[in-house]
Amino acid sequence: MTNNLLDYDLEGLTAFCEQLGEKRFRATQLFRWIHQKGAADFEQMTDLAKSLREKLAGSAHVQGPTVVSRHESTDGTIKWLFDVGAGDVIETVFIPEADRGTLCISSQAGCAVGCRFCSTGHQGFSRNLTTGEIISQLWFAEHFLRQHLGRDERVISNVVMMGMGEPLQNYSQLVPALKVMLDDHGYGLSRRRVTVSTSGVVPMIDRLAKDCPVALAVSLHAPQDTLRDNLVPLNKKYPIAELLQACARYQTAAPRDFITFEYCMLDGVNDQPEHAAQLVALMKTHAINGLSCKFNLIPFNPFPASGLTRSDMSQVMVFAKILMDAGIVTTVRKTRGDDIDAACGQLAGDVQDRTGVDQRMAAQRQGMLGGIKVVVKV
Numbered sequence: 452m453t454n455n456l457l458d459y460d461l462e463g464l465t466a467f468c469e470q471l472g473e474k475r476f477r478a479t480q481l482f483r484w485i486h487q488k489g490a491a492d493f494e495q496m497t498d499l500a501k502s503l504r505e506k507l508a509g510s511a512h513v514q515g516p517t518v519v520s521r522h523e524s525t526d527g528t529i530k531w532l533f534d535v536g537a538g539d540v541i542e543t544v545f546i547p548e549a550d551r552g553t554l555c556i557s558s559q560a561g562c563a564v565g566c567r568f569c570s571t572g573h574q575g576f577s578r579n580l581t582t583g584e585i586i587s588q589l590w591f592a593e594h595f596l597r598q599h600l601g602r603d604e605r606v607i608s609n610v611v612m613m614g615m616g617e618p619l620q621n622y623s624q625l626v627p628a629l630k631v632m633l634d635d636h637g638y639g640l641s642r643r644r645v646t647v648s649t650s651g652v653v654p655m656i657d658r659l660a661k662d663c664p665v666a667l668a669v670s671l672h673a674p675q676d677t678l679r680d681n682l683v684p685l686n687k688k689y690p691i692a693e694l695l696q697a698c699a700r701y702q703t704a705a706p707r708d709f710i711t712f713e714y715c716m717l718d719g720v721n722d723q724p725e726h727a728a729q730l731v732a733l734m735k736t737h738a739i740n741g742l743s744c745k746f747n748l749i750p751f752n753p754f755p756a757s758g759l760t761r762s763d764m765s766q767v768m769v770f771a772k773i774l775m776d777a778g779i780v781t782t783v784r785k786t787r788g789d790d791i792d793a794a795c796g797q798l799a800g801d802v803q804d805r806t807g808v809d810q811r812m813a814a815q816r817q818g819m820l821g822g823i824k825v826v827v828k829v
C-alpha cells in the first residue's frame with residue numbers, strides 16, 4: 452500500500468520527500484501541484500524531474516474521497532455524501548454567498564458527544580477521519596467547484612469545521628489538516644477564515660491555542676449547567692465556567708478575535724427571556740477575564756427522533772434583542788439547504804443508529820428538567 456499524499460501537511464510531505472532522497476523544495480512543488488492545482492496524477496506535474504515522478508508513482512498516490520451523491524439546493528447550497536469505507540459515510544456542504552464561499556467539513560464518521568438537537572449525535576460514533584479524509588473534502592470541493600462554475604480563481608474562501616463530528620476529539624488528525632488550509636503553498640486561507648467549532652473539549656481548546664489558533668466557535672446552547680448537561684452531555688465533564696475560562700485563555704493567543712457562541716433555539720427549552728438574561732449575566736462575569744464574544748442564534752432544524760421543535764421566529768427576535776440591548780453582538784443564522792437536508796444539525800448521512808443512542812435520548816427526554824417545557828413531536 453503506498454502513501455496517500457493528502458495525509459501530509461507541508462512538513463510531513465517534506466519529510467517524505469527527504470526519505471526518497473529528494474531536496475526540500477521538491478516537496479513544496481509537489482504540495483502546490485496537489486492543493487493549488489488539484490493534480491492527482493504525477494505525470495501531470497511537468498516541472499518535477501522524470502526520476503522523481505517515477506519514484507512517486509512507486510511509493511505514493513493522491514486519493515480523494517469517493518462520491519456517493521451530490522445534491523444541489525435551490526439556494527445554491529451543495530451537499531456531498533462521501534463513502535469512507537466499512538459502511539461509513541460523511542457529508543460536506545458548500546454554502547455560496549455574495550461575498551464568500553464557505554465549506555462545512557466533517558471531522559469524524561458519526562460523533563460520540565450526542566447533543567440532543569443534532570442528528571449526527573443521534574447516529575452514534577464510528578471512527579475518526581484521517582488527515583487525508585479531512586483535507587480531501589476541501590481538495591475535492593475546491594477543484595470540483597472551479598470546474599463546475601467555470602472559474603480559475605479560488606471558490607472556497609472560508610472553512611468551518613462544523614460538519615459531522617467533534618473536531619477536538621480528533622485532534623492529532625485535525626491539526627495537520629488545518630495547517631494545509633492555512634499554508635500559503637496550500638489553500639492560503641487566513642486564520643480568521645478557518646473556524647473550528649467545538650462542544651467544549653477544554654484541554655484541547657488550550658492545545659489548539661498553542662498549535663494553531665484559528666477562529667473558535669463554541670456550541671453553548673444553554674446559560675446554566677443543569678440545562679446544558681441535558682443538551683450537550685460533554686458539559687458534565689467540562690462545565691460552563693471551565694469552558695468560558697478556556698475561551699478567555701484562547702483569546703490571549705488570538706487577542707483581537709471574538710469567540711462565537713452557537714446557540715440552537717429550541718422551543719420552550721432554552722429560548723425564554725430568562726435564558727437570555729442568564730446569558731447576559733454569564734458573559735458579563737467572564738468579560739472580566741477578557742472574554743469577548745458574539746452570539747449566533749441558530750433556528751433548530753427538526754428531525755423526527757429529537758423530540759424537539761424550532762422556536763418561533765418572534766421568540767428568536769425577542770431573545771436576540773435582550774442580548775443586543777446588553778451590548779452583545781448577535782446574529783440569527785439564515786437557514787440554508789433546507790430542501791436537501793444540508794442545514795446545521797441535519798448532517799447524519801444515510802447511516803444506521805449503531806449505538807442505540809436514539810433509545811437513550813428518548814429515555815433522557817422523559818427526564819428533562821423539571822419546569823422546562825419540552826414539546827415532544829410524535
Ligand code: SF4
Nearest residue numbers: 562565566569572616
Ligand atoms: S453538535 Fe457537534 S458535537 Fe454535538 S453531537 Fe452534533 S456533531 Fe457531535
